[in-house]
Amino acid sequence: MQRTVDHTSEQLAVRGIQVNLFRGGSGRPLLFLHGAGGAGVWLPFHGLLAQRFDVLAPDHPGFGLSGELEHIESLDDLVYHYLALLEQLGIDEVDVVGTSLGGWLAAELAVHSPRLVRRLVLLNAVGLDIWEAPVKDLFGMSPEETVAALFADPATAASLFPAEPDLDFIMGLYREKISFARLAWNPYCCNPKLESRLYRVTAKTLVVWGDEDFLVPVVHGERYAERIADARLVTMPGVAHAPFLEDAEATAKLIVDFLEA
Amino acid sequence: MDVFLFHLMPYPELPENFDDYETSWLTYPRKHFDARKGQQLYKEYLDQLVYAEELGFDGVSVNEHHQTTYGMMPCPDVMAALIVRETKRMTIAIIGNALPLRGHPLRVAEEIAVLDCVSGGRIISGFVRGIGVEYFTFGSDPTRSRERFNEAHDLIIKAWTELEPFEWISKNYRFRYVNVWPRCFQEPHPPIWVPGFGSPETFDWVAKHRYTFMSVYAPTQLQKSWLDGVRAAANRYGYDADPSQLGALFPIHVADTNAEAHAAAEQHISWLFKKGLKHKLEYLYPPGYMSMGGMRAAMTSGLRPFSEYTYQELVDEGFVIAGSPESVREQLLEAQGTLGFGTLATLLQFGDMPNDRARASMELFAQDVMPALKAAAVVAA
Numbered sequence: 001m002q003r004t005v006d007h008t009s010e011q012l013a014v015r016g017i018q019v020n021l022f023r024g025g026s027g028r029p030l031l032f033l034h035g036a037g038g039a040g041v042w043l044p045f046h047g048l049l050a051q052r053f054d055v056l057a058p059d060h061p062g063f064g065l066s067g068e069l070e071h072i073e074s075l076d077d078l079v080y081h082y083l084a085l086l087e088q089l090g091i092d093e094v095d096v097v098g099t100s101l102g103g104w105l106a107a108e109l110a111v112h113s114p115r116l117v118r119r120l121v122l123l124n125a126v127g128l129d130i131w132e133a134p135v136k137d138l139f140g141m142s143p144e145e146t147v148a149a150l151f152a153d154p155a156t157a158a159s160l161f162p163a164e165p166d167l168d169f170i171m172g173l174y175r176e177k178i179s180f181a182r183l184a185w186n187p188y189c190c191n192p193k194l195e196s197r198l199y200r201v202t203a204k205t206l207v208v209w210g211d212e213d214f215l216v217p218v219v220h221g222e223r224y225a226e227r228i229a230d231a232r233l234v235t236m237p238g239v240a241h242a243p244f245l246e247d248a249e250a251t252a253k254l255i256v257d258f259l260e261a
Numbered sequence: 262m263d264v265f266l267f268h269l270m271p272y273p274e275l276p277e278n279f280d281d282y283e284t285s286w287l288t289y290p291r292k293h294f295d296a297r298k299g300q301q302l303y304k305e306y307l308d309q310l311v312y313a314e315e316l317g318f319d320g321v322s323v324n325e326h327h328q329t330t331y332g333m334m335p336c337p338d339v340m341a342a343l344i345v346r347e348t349k350r351m352t353i354a355i356i357g358n359a360l361p362l363r364g365h366p367l368r369v370a371e372e373i374a375v376l377d378c379v380s381g382g383r384i385i386s387g388f389v390r391g392i393g394v395e396y397f398t399f400g401s402d403p404t405r406s407r408e409r410f411n412e413a414h415d416l417i418i419k420a421w422t423e424l425e426p427f428e429w430i431s432k433n434y435r436f437r438y439v440n441v442w443p444r445c446f447q448e449p450h451p452p453i454w455v456p457g458f459g460s461p462e463t464f465d466w467v468a469k470h471r472y473t474f475m476s477v478y479a480p481t482q483l484q485k486s487w488l489d490g491v492r493a494a495a496n497r498y499g500y501d502a503d504p505s506q507l508g509a510l511f512p513i514h515v516a517d518t519n520a521e522a523h524a525a526a527e528q529h530i531s532w533l534f535k536k537g538l539k540h541k542l543e544y545l546y547p548p549g550y551m552s553m554g555g556m557r558a559a560m561t562s563g564l565r566p567f568s569e570y571t572y573q574e575l576v577d578e579g580f581v582i583a584g585s586p587e588s589v590r591e592q593l594l595e596a597q598g599t600l601g602f603g604t605l606a607t608l609l610q611f612g613d614m615p616n617d618r619a620r621a622s623m624e625l626f627a628q629d630v631m632p633a634l635k636a637a638a639v640v641a642a
Contacts, residue, residue, distance in 0.1 A: 137397075139397075139543065139547055139548065140397060140541070140543050140544055141543060142541070142542070142543055167557070167560060167561070170560070171553065171556065171557060171560075174548065174553065174556055175553060177548035177549075178404055178548040178549040178553075180548065181402065181403060181404045181547065181548040181549050182402075182404045182405075182549065185400075185402045185403070185404065186400045186401070186402055188400075
């Protein structure tokens with residue numbers, strides 16, 4: 001049965017960076033880490049998770065409604081940012097769900113602080129350096145090519161973008177692209193050392209992959225599931241790079257079942 | 262007024278299915294380069310540049326672009342070296358070395374120092390960031406482009422100025438022993454030119470260092486806004502920019518009659534703007550290459566993609582100057598009065614213009630246009 005869960009949007013200062021934090025629901029804390037897109041909004045998917053958990057969905061610095069990256073120059077700086085944020089909120093154990101760039105971040109967080117992460121969910125995560133199947137170059141794609149790469153059904157994009165974006169909207173996208181590039185331009189979307197460090201992850205892990213992901217081939221998901229001690233991979237048919245947008249209900253159910261089992 | 266012959270060295274032969282390619286840069290396959298044709302073009306183009314000395318130009322300009330049919334000069338210092346030993350008098354402006362794309366700024370410091378020493382001080386050293394698409398070519402981080410540019414510049418200037426070995430530590434570059442040999446012929450180093458495309462950060466930086474700003478081809482009104490930007494920045498640093506600190510670039514074609522000149526210019530400029538400058542926007546503007554302010558300015562400048570301009574618009578808006586010697590003379594003097602530049606860079610071979618036509622235009626320009634430009638008083642705008 002569906003019910004609407006209220007959420008709040010609060011502004012925190014984390015080591016001098018203004019952070020926008022969406023929060024809703026109650027129960028065990030669940031940290032949702034967004035990808036290069038999808039910040040600045042409380043999604044239906046968040047609402048579904050908030051029916052069972054205390055969902056924390058912060059915007060990364062440089063994205064959405066948060067302030068600029070400031071001293072954050074790389075993904076490991078972002079890991080330390082989230083360590084500080086969780087400490088500030090008094091959270092010492094958390095379920096972490098990360099998608100795409102946020103999946104990479106979630107994996108790095110679990111490598112850095114294994115005991116902090118109770119359970120880990122990676123949705124079409126980048127982060128691994130797989131030479132024979134690299135992540136496709138999002139930076140070189142036109143808007144049409146990007147939509148085709150992200151979503152199995154291009155109509156998914158229509159709900160996310162205005163039909164005639166104004167200058168401020170375009171500048172907002174440009175700002176997030178700059179932040180994304182700063183974290184992931186080269187080596188592109190990966191940390192060459194991450195794979196060899198995944199042995200440190202102790203959390204039970206669910207790896208979810210849209211089986212039509214053209215951007216991040218499913219071999220990345222297989223590799224995560226292989227290298228993390230207690231992990232399994234579930235593929236979602238008819239879904240591309242953004243399961244939480246393309247099929248929010250099925251994705252939320254997979255996650256809830258995994259976290260509550 | 263100082264007059265330079267600027268060259269891009271295009272590779273004009275295109276396959277029949279050229280329109281199937283989304284860009285003539287980055288991913289346009291190298292199979293379309295025929296080395297025998299290339300050898301012939303290099304000979305013609307280098308001969309044109311060397312001929313400029315005989316024709317009385319003050320200098321020539323070479324530049325750096327990568328993975329494109331637009332220009333065959335990925336290595337500007339090598340191009341300058343090829344010209345240095347075949348000339349005696351004129352200046353060779355390298356505009357410029359793309360500092361953030363170079364792995365090692367000290368290699369630039371060394372190459373320019375060698376060229377300046379060999380040429381007896383005939384080098385102008387341009388520093389550029391490279392255009393956006395070239396950040397894809399080298400995997401270089403566009404969000405750190407300006408920071409790398411500034412640091413590389415500071416390091417190179419110090420390497421040319423300091424007489425004792427020193428240690429360099431900055432965010433992007435760390436060298437324990439900097440001690441560049443040879444020394445530049447010009448004391449302490451060649452003049453610095455900086456081409457720009459409208460970034461407010463560039464205006465400020467150029468003005469701060471009192472370098473020469475070179476605009477690239479654009480409508481006259483837009484070029485004016487850029488040169489005004491440099492003049493305003495100079496005022497903020499407490500001085501008035503002299504015209505010698507301001508340069509403008511135009512594709513120029515001179516023929517016996519206006520009709521003849523326009524017919525030829527239309528054909529070859531069409532190649533330049535529709536083929537050579539066929540860009541994919543996402544490659545041209547990687548994130549962070551332009552600051553938020555620069556991007557906002559670009560998006561509201563009214564500048565359309567080059568390929569969308571008709572020839573008549575290019576002429577009307579002052580992108581291109583073509584005509585009889587008399588007409589070109591008038592147009593350039595008028596542009597000088599409007600823009601207030603003291604250095605003129607002339608692009609006399611452009612697009613698919615064949616060698617004999619380019620040389621004929623160069624000759625007419627040198628005989629019947631250049632003397633009037635040199636005789637005219639340079640007016641500050």
